[in-house]
Amino acid sequence: MPRPQRWGAAELERLSAMVTQPSLFYWRGPQTTALLDEFRRRYPLNFCFPTSSGTAALHVAIAALRLKPGDEVIVPAITDMGSVIGILYQQAVPVFADLEPQTYNLDPADVCRRITAKTRALMPVHLAGNPCDMSALMAIAREHRLQVIEDCAQAWGARWRGQPVGLQGNLACFSFNDYKHVSCGDGGLVATNQLELGTGLGKWGDKFYDRETGGRDPLELAPNYRMSEPQAAVAAAQLTKLEQIVANRHRAGTRLTEQLAGAAGLRLPSVQTADTHSYWFYLLRLDRERLAVSRDEFAQALTNAGVSCTPGYIPRPVYRYPVFQQHNFFSGHWPVRELGLTQMDYRQVRCPEAEAILEDSVKLTINEAMDDAYIDEVAAVVRDVARAAAR
Structure with missing residues (x-):
């Protein structure tokens, strides 16, 4: 890379x-x-x-x-x-x-x-x-x-x-x-x-x-x-x-989306046409119904082929971190809850789409040194892995 x-x-x-x-x-x-x-x-x-x-x-x-x-x-x-x-x-x-x-x-x-x-x-x-x-x-x-x-x-x-x-x-x-x-x-x-x-x-x-x-x-x-x-x-x-860094990252991320468009089993990030995405990283999602492998297996196949990636982004939604599940914010206590100033219980919180994103996403590395040829190689590998994993 x-x-x-x-x-x-x-x-x-x-x-x-x-x-x-x-x-x-x-x-x-x-x-x-x-x-x-x-x-x-x-x-x-x-x-x-x-x-x-x-x-x-x-x-x-x-x-x-x-x-x-x-x-x-x-x-x-x-x-x-x-x-x-x-x-x-x-x-x-x-x-x-x-x-x-x-x-x-x-x-x-x-x-x-x-x-x-x-x-x-x-x-x-x-x-x-x-x-x-x-x-x-x-x-x-x-x-x-x-x-x-x-x-x-x-x-x-x-x-x-x-x-x-x-x-x-x-x-x-x-x-x-x-x-x-x-x-x-x-x-x-x-x-x-x-x-x-x-x-x-x-x-x-x-x-x-x-x-x-x-x-x-x-x-x-x-x-x-x-x-x-x-x-x-x-x-x-x-x-x-900054301007050159962002221009290079925007070009790389946009090109990757163009190269992966239409690939079976992939759900690509959406950007409004009037906006500029500066691609700190590139997060794509897998359509699990169209693929015969798990998210982790898909990411491992990319890694084996030389693509820098990780399965998912953060391990779970923030509200499911142990510190939130246990309300352990101040030495085992949460004063505002204990004083009756909030009824919030993070054990009951659910954000289904956020949970789904973290379960079926793969994070690809983007940086300003990546030229078109390299991005095209990454896209080819992703397409090949998706094709091989198709049901």
Whole structure:
């Protein structure tokens, strides 16, 4: 499998400049300033705070909403734990909604079914870089007066109706984790254009200190999620490469879909024609009724033929993780439930489509170093395995 050279001269140049600085602290540091400038060139969001991780960015966003204990946030059943950690730490309640079968994103119809009097926010996750149906989700949010946090961790460079994802909701969160499109090892960023959320955004990730006035007399409780100047230096350099990285991944993913179209036994990811999928990975589903092998056997056959893949994505929907099944969030306790502020029982939650996706999907590796010839070879192997496995 071709592998990209992810870091090089651009990162070294910024790091070399960084080591001559008198301080590596983020506040108004030259590397952090450069990072925010590069980010805003691509995402016109006025208020930005760089964080130590994408998970931290999401926690800051949740904290900025000032949720009360027992308030509910609707999230997709297939996502990373980072999407829900901040919700739980703020004593709010993740409410899992089902997914659309071919986009793997929040199903607006099921979101509506999950709304209660305690619902305060939605968290669409643009899974693998495929934009959610933001038109439908924002309409729901307006109708029910809900805040929207876009989890863009897997969706650098993705576009909804021609606009970068992250510009439709109230807050947008990004990740610079080592495995994302652009990376500084670990890091994140949370941003908004809303004055009432943005003016205090930095406080929620910086112990509620007021860096503008120099105040170290916090009014509220907030964690320390600051990014450092070395991280910012690498992340700023990485963002200068974003357009080419996404263009290559989009070309590879689109070509793979074109090459696999019509192959018996395969269900391919669906992308709206006006949207741009940035393909953090490529998830296809198997039509088990048309194939004589299991999902794991299909994936093993691909692996044996040299295709980089894994059976499924995450092992099970998030609500079926042991921590949720046992409500073991704080040393064996869940205070909001024990205090009667929620009746949520994750042992009773079911999202049938999400469960089906994780049972019959195969995740194919996509990266920006893959040329057309390589993608065509992968597609040929997938078609051959499907043909051999047909009933």
